[in-house]
Amino acid sequence: MEQADERIGARVRYWRERRKLGRKQFADMVGRSTSWLDKIESGERELARLPMIERVAEVLRIDPTVLTDDHRDQRARQCVDVGEVQAIRRALAAYPGLRTSAPEADFGTVARQASYLDHAWSMSRFTVVARHLPGLMAEAQVAVQTVSEADRVAAYRILVTVYRLASSMLLKFETNDVAWLAADRAMNTAMRIDDTWSLARATRSVARAMTSIHERSQAIATLLAMADRMRPEVNSNAAELLSLHGMLYLAASITAAGQEDADLAREMHEAALASALIYEPHYNDHHTFFGVTNTQIHRVSALVRLHECGQALEFAATISSRAVAALSAERQANYLLDLTEAHAGVGDYRQAVRMLGRAEQIAPEEVRCRPLAHGLLRSLLNNTTGEPGRLVRQMAGRAGVEA
Numbered sequence: 251m252e253q254a255d256e257r258i259g260a261r262v263r264y265w266r267e268r269r270k271l272g273r274k275q276f277a278d279m280v281g282r283s284t285s286w287l288d289k290i291e292s293g294e295r296e297l298a299r300l301p302m303i304e305r306v307a308e309v310l311r312i313d314p315t316v317l318t319d320d321h322r323d324q325r326a327r328q329c330v331d332v333g334e335v336q337a338i339r340r341a342l343a344a345y346p347g348l349r350t351s352a353p354e355a356d357f358g359t360v361a362r363q364a365s366y367l368d369h370a371w372s373m374s375r376f377t378v379v380a381r382h383l384p385g386l387m388a389e390a391q392v393a394v395q396t397v398s399e400a401d402r403v404a405a406y407r408i409l410v411t412v413y414r415l416a417s418s419m420l421l422k423f424e425t426n427d428v429a430w431l432a433a434d435r436a437m438n439t440a441m442r443i444d445d446t447w448s449l450a451r452a453t454r455s456v457a458r459a460m461t462s463i464h465e466r467s468q469a470i471a472t473l474l475a476m477a478d479r480m481r482p483e484v485n486s487n488a489a490e491l492l493s494l495h496g497m498l499y500l501a502a503s504i505t506a507a508g509q510e511d512a513d514l515a516r517e518m519h520e521a522a523l524a525s526a527l528i529y530e531p532h533y534n535d536h537h538t539f540f541g542v543t544n545t546q547i548h549r550v551s552a553l554v555r556l557h558e559c560g561q562a563l564e565f566a567a568t569i570s571s572r573a574v575a576a577l578s579a580e581r582q583a584n585y586l587l588d589l590t591e592a593h594a595g596v597g598d599y600r601q602a603v604r605m606l607g608r609a610e611q612i613a614p615e616e617v618r619c620r621p622l623a624h625g626l627l628r629s630l631l632n633n634t635t636g637e638p639g640r641l642v643r644q645m646a647g648r649a650g651v652e653a
Contacts, residue, residue, distance in 0.1 A: 256293030261317050263291040265310040268381065269333060279309045311336070325650050327377075329619035330423060334380035338416050339428050341384035342435065346391045355393040357401055364390065364408045371415055372539075372578035374613035379419055387412050394439075406443040410436050410452050417455045424621050426462040433459035446480050450494040454501050466509040473502040488528075493540035496525035500540075500548045507552035515552045519545070539581055543573040547585040554588045559595030562588070583613035590626050594633070603630055603638040610645060618649040627651045 266276050277287045289295035297303060297317070307314040311333035316326045363386050370378040390409040397405040413436035420429035433455040440448035453476040460469035477498045484491045503518035526545045538544070546569045553562035566589060574582060586609035593602035606626060610617040617623045627649060630642045646652070 257320070258297050258317050259291045259293040259295075261323055262287075262297070262306060262310070264327070265312055265316070266291075269310060270385075271309075276309065280306055322650075325618070325648070328615060330376050330380040330419070330615075334377075335420065335423065335425055335428075337384040338380065338387075338420065338432075341387040342416065342428065342431055344388060344391065346388065346395070353392065354396040355389045357393055357397050357405060360386065360389050360393050361404070361408060364411055367415060368411060371418065372580050374580045374583055374616050376419060376422065376615050376619065379415060383412070383416060383419065387416065403443060403445055406439060406445060407448050409439050410448045413439060414451055414455045417459055421458055421462055422620055424462075426459070429462060430459040446483050446491060447494065450476060450480055450491065450498060454497060457501050457505065461505050461508060466505050469505050470502050470514070473498045473505070477502075492525055492529055493538050496522045496529070496540050496545070497538050499525070500545060503548060503552050504555065507555035510556060512556050512558075515556065519549050519552065522548070539577050543569065543577060544581060547574065547577075547581070547588075550585065550592070551588045554592050554595070557595070559592040562592040563596065566592070579613045580616070583609045583616040586612070587616065587623060587626065590630075594626070594629060599630060599634050600638045602626075603634060603641050606630065606645065607641060610648075614648075617645065624649060624651050 266273075271279070273284050273287055277284045280287070286295070290297050297306065300314075303314050303317055307317055312326060312331070313322065315322045317323070363382065367379050367382055367386060370376075390405070390412045393405045394402070394409050413432050417429045417432035417436065420426070420432060433452070436452040437449075437456050440452040453472060457469040457473045460466070460472065477495060480491060480495055484495045499518045499522035503515045503522060506514035506518055522545050523542070526540065526542045529541050546565070550562045550566050550569075553559070553565060574585060577585075586605045590602045590605040590609065593599070593605060606617060606623070609623070617627075627642065627646045628651060631639075631646055631651070634642050
């Protein structure tokens with residue numbers, strides 16, 4: 251059986267590497283030598299004194315119990331934490347353009363990394379995104395300054411994508427003030443290149459950030475202004491722009507529902523559906539998964555926000571489960587979270603538990619780590635008994651949620 255000091259040492263190494271701290275750097279921060287650290291991480295030396303455990307945990311920006319308790323360590327590893335949010339914040343605070351000289355970025359590597367993180371996001375692998383995003387942000391910022399003219403638009407699109415990922419990540423974990431900064435950076439970057447593709451993507455991020463600070467009317471106005479601006483280009487370049495155009499209307503529909511404007515939410519849904527009905531599978535959807543199915547599940551989400559839970563469930567019953575299964579894990583999980591809320595809203599807690607359990611199976615981090623899902627878990631803990639109650643308690647335990 252693995253000894254306790256070996257387990258603690260392995261955890262110190264894991265969190266040091268996750269924080270991207272070198273051996274000497276970390277040892278200096280703790281006030282010890284690298285040989286001391288090597289012995290701790292190998293299990294040769296015991297990390298037993300509470301003051302030193304607390305000091306190591308402070309440097310690693312984790313709770314001390316993460317080093318000493320198996321369950322807390324396992325739970326902490328599966329979620330984005332405060333240290334990674336701070337790293338994203340620090341990356342947003344950098345202005346590489348102020349440097350008199352900057353090393354050239356390998357544009358091919360930057361492009362591949364951006365694509366990888368975009369895919370990780372679609373799979374709800376938020377810890378993967380959070381660990382690599384700050385470094386990619388710095389490299390993408392350099393890339394726009396150093397690439398050849400032939401790659402200039404592509405480099406700006408990558409930087410917009412990186413800022414959008416940062417904003418979306420921060421909104422998932424309700425760090426709304428910094429999410430607004432990241433979205434604004436995306437929009438300003440898109441405006442510098444005056445590229446419709448970039449502007450459409452940045453607009454969605456800005457609108458979501460506006461919504462998070464309760465500026466819904468301005469968010470809708472911004473979305474519709476961009477939709478109007480890009481319409482002539484959509485007609486001539488549907489293969490690249492149609493999905494992004496439709497997603498602007500979907501975002502407007504959800505935002506209108508959030509301010510309880512049912513008529514506008516319906517109008518925006520129908521506008522998105524009109525685009526979806528002429529959408530073809532070979533069009534480039536830029537990880538939006540745009541199409542009829544995504545438009546339908548957004549309608550369910552809008553109805554939930556309008557507190558029309560019964561209507562939301564009736565509409566959901568018309569959506570093909572096979573079509574939903576073809577969407578990304580992130581889209582599927584968020585749809586299931588909406589269904590969880592809808593079933594709870596009509597008092598069907600057994601089905602609510604079932605939907606939340608399916609969401610956890612598809613995208614564990616969506617349920618175990620997000621504040622939104624934690625709120626659903628607390629509600630279900632207070633409203634379920636018997637077998638559903640037992641299942642909720644198990645999910646809550648994995649998420650570290652108490653009633």
